[in-house]
Amino acid sequence: MIPDVFTLAELEAVDRELDCLVEQAQDQTGEGHVGPNRNPGWLLQLGLRSEITQRFVRDERVLDLISDIVRPGVAIYSAKLTAKMPQSTDICHWHQDNAYYNAHAMSMTRMSTWIPLTDTDVQNGCLWVVPGSHKGGVREHGQYGGQCPKAMGPADMIADGAVPCPVAAGDMLIFSSDLWHHSKENLTDRIRRAFIVSYQEATVPRGNGAQWKILREAV
Ligand SMILES: O=C(O)CCC(=O)C(=O)O
Numbered sequence: 001m002i003p004d005v006f007t008l009a010e011l012e013a014v015d016r017e018l019d020c021l022v023e024q025a026q027d028q029t030g031e032g033h034v035g036p037n038r039n040p041g042w043l044l045q046l047g048l049r050s051e052i053t054q055r056f057v058r059d060e061r062v063l064d065l066i067s068d069i070v071r072p073g074v075a076i077y078s079a080k081l082t083a084k085m086p087q088s089t090d091i092c093h094w095h096q097d098n099a100y101y102n103a104h105a106m107s108m109t110r111m112s113t114w115i116p117l118t119d120t121d122v123q124n125g126c127l128w129v130v131p132g133s134h135k136g137g138v139r140e141h142g143q144y145g146g147q148c149p150k151a152m153g154p155a156d157m158i159a160d161g162a163v164p165c166p167v168a169a170g171d172m173l174i175f176s177s178d179l180w181h182h183s184k185e186n187l188t189d190r191i192r193r194a195f196i197v198s199y200q201e202a203t204v205p206r207g208n209g210a211q212w213k214i215l216r217e218a219v
Helices: 009-031 051-057 060-066 097-101
Strands: 074-084 092-095 111-116 127-129 163-165 175-177 181-183 193-202 213-216
Touching: 009 051, 051 074, 051 193, 060 111, 074 163, 097 193, 127 175, 193 213
Parallel strands: none
Antiparallel strands: 074 193, 074 213, 092 181, 111 175, 111 193, 127 163, 127 181
8 A cells, every 4th residue: 555646636637527428438339438338437447438537547656656566668558437336236356367367368477456436435445455365366356246347256255354445545555466456345424436547568569449558678
């Protein structure tokens, strides 16, 4: 968990932009997201959507934080907005991002970042993780429904050492894309939004389709 990366003013500007982008997507699909079978309030391919979201996913402060591990060079694998609507019972089951990502491209260093747009805690569906779980490789994933369709098991699966990660707006989480994580319901009256941006070494020649882009050349 890295404290104080973004100012609240920066996050508010991004949040306002997301209001517009979600509304546009609603106009296109009538469902508040792009493509079939996705979740209310979610937006995929954020890095391709607007100048403001493009700038956000290539933020030099974040690239500086990951570049000791994600190297040589840094490329974006994918970026999305996740959301939990007020009083939502939607949950995202235990999974590893690489269970999805490795189908598109293998990476030795891939990391995911989780950047909340509001303060998060167990009441509004913060992320839960199992520290150290990235060391065991990618496990088999099945289908359990919920917001994250491929999972190792349901959110109430007993995962030894699982801890909630309450993260305030302005702070961020950075973790291996092999790390086990999940999130539960939002029991509050306010939407909970977060960016998930994943990065990999620039020498892997592809990511998730058109979202892949080299942000720092390998030297
Ligand atoms: O933001 C969340 O609630 C979790 C979503 C997540 O882990 C994912 O989409 O990979």
